[in-house]
Each structure stands twice: as structure tokens, then as C-alpha cells.
Amino acid sequence: MALRPPVSGNVINGLGEPDRRPASTVYWAPDPDDIPHGAMQKWFYTVDPGHPDFAVERAKRTRINATPLPDVAATSQDVGPDGWRQLWADLVQDATCDAVGAATMSDDWLFEGHTVDLPRIIVMAVQHDYDQISTAPAAQAGAEVMRQYTRAAKAAMTLAARLREMGWQSKPLTGPMAGAVAMIPAAIAAGLGELGKHGSAIMPAFGSSFRLSAVLTDAPVPLDQPQVHGVDDFCASCRICEDACPPEAILPEKQTVRGQEKWYVDFDRCLPFFNQHQGCAICIAVCPWSRPGVGLNLAQKYARRTAGQSNGRNSSSTEA
Numbered sequence: 046m047a048l049r050p051p052v053s054g055n056v057i058n059g060l061g062e063p064d065r066r067p068a069s070t071v072y073w074a075p076d077p078d079d080i081p082h083g084a085m086q087k088w089f090y091t092v093d094p095g096h097p098d099f100a101v102e103r104a105k106r107t108r109i110n111a112t113p114l115p116d117v118a119a120t121s122q123d124v125g126p127d128g129w130r131q132l133w134a135d136l137v138q139d140a141t142c143d144a145v146g147a148a149t150m151s152d153d154w155l156f157e158g159h160t161v162d163l164p165r166i167i168v169m170a171v172q173h174d175y176d177q178i179s180t181a182p183a184a185q186a187g188a189e190v191m192r193q194y195t196r197a198a199k200a201a202m203t204l205a206a207r208l209r210e211m212g213w214q215s216k217p218l219t220g221p222m223a224g225a226v227a228m229i230p231a232a233i234a235a236g237l238g239e240l241g242k243h244g245s246a247i248m249p250a251f252g253s254s255f256r257l258s259a260v261l262t263d264a265p266v267p268l269d270q271p272q273v274h275g276v277d278d279f280c281a282s283c284r285i286c287e288d289a290c291p292p293e294a295i296l297p298e299k300q301t302v303r304g305q306e307k308w309y310v311d312f313d314r315c316l317p318f319f320n321q322h323q324g325c326a327i328c329i330a331v332c333p334w335s336r337p338g339v340g341l342n343l344a345q346k347y348a349r350r351t352a353g354q355s356n357g358r359n360s361s362s363t364e365a
């Protein structure tokens with residue numbers, strides 16, 4: 046708390062601002078000296094997390110991210126929609142990642158000061174082990190987050206290399222450091238979830254128990270559509286994460302943030318607890334969608350309910 050800067054993270058993040066503007070990096074800056082919360086970010090790395098895997102996974106991720114990518118092959122190979130989808134299926138089949146989606150890249154997802162010159166983004170999700178993440182906020186859960194960030198980095202590097210070998214430009218984006226692109230809105234546009242009240246994406250198969258990485262590319266990959274499985278409605282009448290968050294950082298109502306109304310986590314409340322508890326992750330672990338099998342059941346119930354409402358509307362219009 047002593048390292049908090051005079052400026053609120055919520056102000057940096059644009060809470061209450063009515064107009065659209067690019068997001069600013071509040072935390073996880075590649076160079077912490079570039080941001081007001083840099084001293085807090087550095088503190089995170091000075092504390093012994095109490096689990097050896099933190100150091101092991103950080104070292105692995107550094108090695109992965111430093112691996113040189115191959116040059117782009119001279120001839121571009123377009124394998125068509127089925128071929129690209131087969132490539133995604135292969136990445137899941139060999140456990141490189143657990144889900145893949147693609148979207149047209151949007152400037153709306155860029156952090157301020159960044160540009161990208163590649164037109165599409167492929168987003169990959171890697172799922173946490175539920176038994177591990179459900180120990181949050183213990184260091185055991187933080188270690189699982191680190192393991193999945195490593196896996197996500199490897200997935201992005203693997204796909205970026207593959208695309209280059211096929212003659213397409215590619216640029217991997219890996220976390221947890223913020224780069225050019227905000228991953229969550231890109232993932233949602235690529236069909237990998239909806240925004241939950243706790244500020245993370247939720248998808249039926251994994252709940253919010255997953256991490257993301259991505260690849261920017263000019264490859265003509267098939268695009269996915271945002272999915273609606275009732276998460277937004279569900280969050281409106283659920284307060285499990287709100288109640289479970291020790292510093293009460295998860296706001297009960299949507300807020301206006303840089304011209305958009307959305308669920309919001311109070312950065313100034315979350316960060317000190319997050320820092321002191323190896324990345325926390327309580328809100329991800331307690332979300333009912335994250336429990337194995339539950340998210341899929343909730344999505345099926347939502348689909349049945351919306352189909353029933355639509356049938357009801359159809360039959361009443363026929364009767365009329």
C-alpha cells in the first residue's frame with residue numbers, strides 16, 4: 046500500500062469517461078518504470094511467492110519468448126477454411142492449447158501508443174487445472190496461473206512459427222505483460238467467451254478458468270463470431286465473485302469506461318490484495334461457470350430457454 050502512486054488506477058483506466066479512447070496500461074507494463082504503478086509491479090517480483098514453480102515457469106517463459114521465429118516462406122499457402130480449422134483442431138489435439146478463435150483485428154483493442162499492421166488476430170485459450178486454481182489465493186493457484194501463461198506463450202510461438210513456414214506474416218502476443226493488444230476483447234470477438242462481472246472472459250467449456258495468448262497475422266483464416274451463452278444475464282443476478290472478493294473490488298453494477306458500459310473491477314482495491322497473494326484468482330476460481338461441467342450445463346439451459354422463448358413468440362404470432 047505504501048507503494049501506491051498518487052493517481053488512481055481507475056482514473057488511468059478511464060472509469061467514468063464518456064468518450065471512447067485507447068486503453069492505457071495500468072499494470073504489467075513490459076518496463077515498470079513506464080507506468081505510475083511500476084513500483085507496485087516491481088514489488089510483486091521481489092516477494093518470495095512460497096512456491097518453486099514461479100521461478101521455474103518464469104525462466105521457461107523467458108526462454109520461449111526469446112526463441113527466434115523462422116523467416117516467412119517465399120510462397121504463401123492458403124489451406125482454405127477447413128484446412129485452417131483442422132490446424133486449430135490439431136493444436137487442441139496435441140494439447141498446445143485448448144481452444145482457438147479468430148477475428149478481424151480492431152484498433153479498439155490497442156493500448157495507447159501502439160499500432161498493428163496485420164489485419165487478423167488468432168486467439169488461443171489454455172485452461173487451468175481446476176483443482177489447482179480452486180486453491181486460490183494460495184501460492185499453489187498462482188503457480189498454476191504461471192504454468193498456463195507458459196503454455197499460452199508456447200502456443201503463440203508455435204502457431205506464429207507455423208504461419209511463417211506457410212508463408213504468412215505473424216507476430217505472437219503473450220502475457221502476462223501487456224503488449225499492444227488487450228486480449229480479452231479480442232478473445233470475445235473471436236468467440237472465446239463473454240465478459241463476466243469479475244472482468245474476465247467466461248466461456249462454457251472452461252468458465253473463466255483460462256489464460257490467453259494470440260497471434261497477429263495476414264493469413265486468410267476463417268473468422269469466428271462472438272458467442273452469447275447467457276453470461277451477461279447470469280452475472281446480473283449472481284454475486285458469488287462479489288461476495289468472495291476480500292477487498293470488495295468487484296462492482297455490482299456496470300460502469301462507463303472510456304465510452305463503453307461494462308462490468309468493472311476497482312483496480313485500487315484489487316491490486317494490493319492481488320499483489321500480496323501471488324495473483325489472487327479467487328474470483329476466477331469461485332465463478333460457478335469455472336466448475337468442470339457446470340459452464341456447459343448453464344449454456345445448454347440458456348440455449349433451451351431462448352429457444353423456448355423464440356418458439357413461444359413464433360406460435361403466438363401464428364395464432365394471432
Ligand code: SF4
Pocket residue numbers: 241242243279280281283284285286287331332333334
Ligand atoms: S461469479 Fe457470478 S457474477 Fe461473478 S463472474 Fe461468475 S457468474 Fe458472473
Ligand code: SF4
Pocket residue numbers: 243289290291292293294295310314315316318319324325326327328329
Ligand atoms: S483478483 Fe482477487 S482481489 Fe482482484 S477482483 Fe478477483 S477476487 Fe478480488
